Amino acid sequence: MSILINAETTFIVQGITGREAMNLTRECLDYGKGAKVVGGVTPGKLGEEAHGVPVFDTVAQAVEAHGAPIDGSVLTVPPAFTKDAVFEAIDNGIKLLVIVTERIPRGDVAQMVEYATEHGAQIIGPNCLGIIVPDVIKMGGIGGPAKDAAKSYTPGPIGVISRSGGMTTEMSSALSAAGLGQSTAVSIGGDAIIGTSYAELMPLFEADEQTKGIVIYSEPGGTMDAELAKWVTENDSRLPIVAFMAGFFMDDMPGMSFGHAGAIVGGKEDTAAEKIARLAEAGITVAEDITDIPDLMKAKLAERGIAV
Amino acid sequence: MRFYEYEARAIVDKAGIPVTKYGFATTPEEARKIAEDIGGPTVIKSQVLSGGRMKAGGVKFADTPDEAAAHAADILKLEINGQMPRGVLVDPKADVDQEFYAGVVWDLTKKLPVIIFSPVGGIDIEQVAEEQPDKVGRRHFSTIHPFNPFIAKEVVASTGVTGKDLQRITPIVARLAELFIEKDMTLAEINPLARMKDGTFVALDAHMDMENEARGRHKALLAELGVGGEETRAAREATPLEIAAEENDAQDHRGIAGNLTEFDGNIGLIIGAGGGSLTLFDAVLAHGGKPANYCEIGGNPTAEKTAGLTKLVLQKPGVEKIAVMMSIVSNTRADIIAEGVINGCLELGMDPAEKIALFRIPGACEEDAFKLLEEHGVEYADRTVSLTEAAKRAVEKIQGAAA
Numbered sequence: 001m002s003i004l005i006n007a008e009t010t011f012i013v014q015g016i017t018g019r020e021a022m023n024l025t026r027e028c029l030d031y032g033k034g035a036k037v038v039g040g041v042t043p044g045k046l047g048e049e050a051h052g053v054p055v056f057d058t059v060a061q062a063v064e065a066h067g068a069p070i071d072g073s074v075l076t077v078p079p080a081f082t083k084d085a086v087f088e089a090i091d092n093g094i095k096l097l098v099i100v101t102e103r104i105p106r107g108d109v110a111q112m113v114e115y116a117t118e119h120g121a122q123i124i125g126p127n128c129l130g131i132i133v134p135d136v137i138k139m140g141g142i143g144g145p146a147k148d149a150a151k152s153y154t155p156g157p158i159g160v161i162s163r164s165g166g167m168t169t170e171m172s173s174a175l176s177a178a179g180l181g182q183s184t185a186v187s188i189g190g191d192a193i194i195g196t197s198y199a200e201l202m203p204l205f206e207a208d209e210q211t212k213g214i215v216i217y218s219e220p221g222g223t224m225d226a227e228l229a230k231w232v233t234e235n236d237s238r239l240p241i242v243a244f245m246a247g248f249f250m251d252d253m254p255g256m257s258f259g260h261a262g263a264i265v266g267g268k269e270d271t272a273a274e275k276i277a278r279l280a281e282a283g284i285t286v287a288e289d290i291t292d293i294p295d296l297m298k299a300k301l302a303e304r305g306i307a308v
Numbered sequence: 309m310r311f312y313e314y315e316a317r318a319i320v321d322k323a324g325i326p327v328t329k330y331g332f333a334t335t336p337e338e339a340r341k342i343a344e345d346i347g348g349p350t351v352i353k354s355q356v357l358s359g360g361r362m363k364a365g366g367v368k369f370a371d372t373p374d375e376a377a378a379h380a381a382d383i384l385k386l387e388i389n390g391q392m393p394r395g396v397l398v399d400p401k402a403d404v405d406q407e408f409y410a411g412v413v414w415d416l417t418k419k420l421p422v423i424i425f426s427p428v429g430g431i432d433i434e435q436v437a438e439e440q441p442d443k444v445g446r447r448h449f450s451t452i453h454p455f456n457p458f459i460a461k462e463v464v465a466s467t468g469v470t471g472k473d474l475q476r477i478t479p480i481v482a483r484l485a486e487l488f489i490e491k492d493m494t495l496a497e498i499n500p501l502a503r504m505k506d507g508t509f510v511a512l513d514a515h516m517d518m519e520n521e522a523r524g525r526h527k528a529l530l531a532e533l534g535v536g537g538e539e540t541r542a543a544r545e546a547t548p549l550e551i552a553a554e555e556n557d558a559q560d561h562r563g564i565a566g567n568l569t570e571f572d573g574n575i576g577l578i579i580g581a582g583g584g585s586l587t588l589f590d591a592v593l594a595h596g597g598k599p600a601n602y603c604e605i606g607g608n609p610t611a612e613k614t615a616g617l618t619k620l621v622l623q624k625p626g627v628e629k630i631a632v633m634m635s636i637v638s639n640t641r642a643d644i645i646a647e648g649v650i651n652g653c654l655e656l657g658m659d660p661a662e663k664i665a666l667f668r669i670p671g672a673c674e675e676d677a678f679k680l681l682e683e684h685g686v687e688y689a690d691r692t693v694s695l696t697e698a699a700k701r702a703v704e705k706i707q708g709a710a711a
Contacts, residue, residue, distance in 0.1 A: 019562070020608065020639055079521070102607070105492050105522035106414060110451045113419045118452075129638055144638035144672035151691065152636060164583020166606075166635030169671070173636055173691050190582050192494075193419050219586060223417045246586035249593055255543035256569070258589075258602060259582040261521065289594075290587060291694045 002133040002184045003159070003204040003211075004096060004124070007033045011072035011096070011139055012062050014085045016040025016050045020100070020141065021076040024130075026051050028074075030146035032136045038066045041085075059092040072096035074130065074140050082126070083108040090119050098140050099125035099195070103261070106193045113195050123195025127260065129165030129187040134172075142187055143169050156181015157308045158297065159205040159239070161198050162217035163190050163224075163260065164246075171215055171244065171293060178294030180308070183211040190219070190260025197224045199231035206237060212306050213297050216243040216284075218275065219263040220250045225275040229282035240300035241284045242293055248272045309518045309541045312355045314397045315533045316514035320498065322529075323487040325480050326510045328402060334395040339380030342398040343373040349401035352379040357541065358389040366393070369401060390544070402512055407500035409433050410481050412488040420448040423485055425463045425477075429500035443467055449485060457482040476509050477501070491529065492522030549624060553603070556616035563609030563640065565617045565648070573598025575706045576621040576630035578614075578649060580605030584635030584695065591699035592631075597707060600627045608640045614648025619656055622663060629665040631702035636691055637671030645669055646677040650684050661685035665705040668698035 015021050017040070028035040029051055039062035040055045042048075048055040056062045063070055073089045075082060075097060082101045089097055097116065104126050116123045124131060130140015134153040142165065143149025152173035158180050162168040165187040172185050186201060188194055198216055205211045218225055225243075232241065250258055251271040257264040265271055276286040285300060287293045301308055311319065314332040321327045331342030332355070343350045354366030361367050366388050370376040380396045407429035415422045425445045428436045437444045445466035449459050460481035464474055480501065488496040495517040502512045523530065523537075530537075540546055546554070547570050557566030564580075575597050579585045585604045592599050601621055605614065621630055632649050634640070646667065653660040667681055670691035681688045689698055 023639065080525075103521045105519050105525075106494070107451065107489060107492050107519070107522065110414070110419050110421070114450060114452050141639045144636075148636075148638075148672050148674070162583070164581070164586075164635070165638060166581040167583035167587065169638060170584065170587075170635040170695065173670075174694065177692070193414065193416060197417075217583060219583065227417050244587075246583055246590055248590050250586070253543070258567070258569070259586045259604065263582070263586065289591075289696050291696050 001208050001210045002136065003201070003208050004131050004184065004186070005072070005133060005137055005139050007136050008036070009071045009137060009139065010036040010038045010066070011074060012039045012041060012059065012070055013037060013053070014041045014059070014073050014075045014089065015077035016053065016055055017042040017045050017048065018076055022050055024074065024076070024141040025053060027141065027145050027149070028138055031138045031149055032133070035137050035139065038062065038070060059088050059094070063092050069093045072098065072139060074098045074100060076100045079104045083112055086112045086123070087115060090115055090121050095121045097121060097123045097195070098128065098130045099123060099189070100128065100130070100140060102127045104191070106191065109191065109193045113193065116195065124186060125189040125195060127191045128189035129168065131187070132185050134182050140187070142185070152176060153185065154181035156183065157210060157212035158182050159208070159211045159214045160185035161201055161214065162187055163219050163262070164217055167217040167246070171217055171290070174291065175215065175294050175297070178298070180294055180297060183208060190262050192222060192262040198228040199224070202228070202231055202237065205239060211239065212308050213301055214239050214241045215293060215297060216241060218243055218245050219259060220247045220265050220272045220275070221263045221270045226269070226278050229278045229284065232282045232284065240297070240304055240306070242287055242296045242300065243279050243284050244287045244290055244293060245272045245276050309520050309523065310357050311516045311518070312357065312394055313353065313513060314355055314395070315535070316516040317511065318533060319487070319491065319516050319529070320511050320514045323483050325483050325498070326508070328400050328510050328512065330397055330399040332395055332397055333380060336377040336381040336384070339396055339398050340373045340377035343370065343376035346398065346400045350376050351399045351401055352376055352383055353397045353399065354383045354386060354388060355394040355397055356388045356391045358391050361388060364388040402502055402510070403505045404502045404512070405505050406503045408477065408503065409436065409499045410484055410501050411495070411497035411499065412485050412493070413495055415448060418448055421451065421485070421488060422446055422448045423460065423463045423481060425467060425481060427467050427469055433499065451489065455482070455486055455489070460485060472507060473503065480509060491526060492519045493517060494519050549620060553617060553620050556613060556620060559616070560610050560613055563607035563613070565605050565609040565613040567604040568617070568620070569602040570624070571599050571601055573600045574626045574628060575599050575703065576624065576627040577601055577603060578605065578618055578621060578630055578632040579603060580634040581637070581640065582606060587635065587695050588633050588699055591696045592703055595700045595703040597699065597703035600624055605634060605645060606640055608644065611644050611648040611651060614645055615652035615655060618649045618652025622652065622656055622658065629663055629706045631665050631706065633666065633668040633695065633698050633702065635695060637669055639672065641673045642669040642671055643673040643676035643680060646680045650680065650686070666698060666702045668693060
């Protein structure tokens, strides 16, 4: 099994005629069992094709042409137009939105998230690479071209959640090399406000039988680690978690943003040091070195008597 | 982007929130003139982005215009936490009866804006929250449903404020909340919000932070305030090299090859992407490396931009070699980055094999990248070499060579 998407998931790509969108469409069609990319939307490009995928002016046209509800959308439209595109997708019944676009003001993101919540839709991102179920489907640029994605991602028991797109692949690659495949890997985005946090993905992984453990990549800034620690403590999670924290050097440089928009040390609670203390209190193992992650996970699984 | 106090007050004033009759001065003479117009005792406040002005001697009281000018002359020369003041704010010494606090911030967990209000103002709100939690009211509000003033009334009333105070504070807090959303602020704070002896309220100090990503849609406001497009308002001013890297990145909108921050070391770093850069920088430090710079490559930049960044880093005094390393790339193409860094070396008349200590960018189009690197004799590593190992190898090679 997997979370969020599976082989049957249908999705569109909003902004499909852009350079990066064309690439990711090709990659999704090629990867695993081949994603069901049922349409693309770029205003004014009705009737064109992108790698055989029909292009429409509106999401409504795409839904009508498909003749059934569409599950998801990957959004790669410029920041000034993303909010409008998200509302359009939600109003046309789409329930899973993967927002790739970077540099969207958080006021817009908050509106998208609130609108999605009111309509029972879920946003992954912004500023993310998407979701991958190894050997089955990928939704977004995650892992890159199909043959490259296949080198890093293998099916298995570990759920991966990461604020960095590249680090999602990096950690999955290390896990795969150590014989620990992934159930689903989710690049959740590096912005200050994102649609779905670690703690919000945990119930999905918790309910997924294939998933036996969770690996997380985190950075300074934001409240997601504290939220995760709280969730784990309150819900007596069955899943062992290993976390990796990058950006320790930022602790001495308050007010400067590195890496992602959300990675900035404002107060003490934003620092890497404070965050790992919070995670450790909740029983989450924090890897000091990224290369230690697979062994730490194996040890935690063994400790709990979980066979993988 | 943080605003100076004099700018924040202007923003508050434009939103219809009462302020004192203050003035901004960049010379002692201007300060004297403002004090004369005010016609009574004044407060002279240093305009720096740093906190702790009072302690540093950046806030002084004056009884006469001459005294105001003298204080202004002192404060204008006074560096506070490494910053020279932009000017001084000359404010009438207020006849304050009680100080309140009103602020709006993002609750990143709930993903909603939250109003924070307290009848205990003038000091740090976090201190109040710790010592007198019942004196701090909080209320979230929607970003998609219309804002209604009752929301402000509820949060003020929740702290025990009633009567005329409640009636007068409610519209001020409501305007602050609307201003927060309209102007894309990440922090909008009036502290203190003062009740004067006559019962009216004024914003005595304000702190505003606008989100950088939203600056483009507030050009008119920024122009009115005289904030230049080049002003980053970061924790420290950008260095010439950092500005040059910014210009190099801006030459083409595709991808990023920039976000350069200078450090004192000798290891030139061409690193990416967002998370990879953070991880690699930590790893270089952990292995005793002394980076000359931080930077980020991501989103598939052109070879030209990458070459430009490479040249800037290689030309930084003290840099003998560079390490080119990224977390496994998805949309960024390894071959284009390889082409960029090799060209950067060649354009400076340098040998890539000698200048590039290590190239570790696995992922999209890696075969083409590795082929190109082999042609130029550059040492490279694939995904079987972890980020940590790559950083270690780069440190040993470069600092070993420098020693």
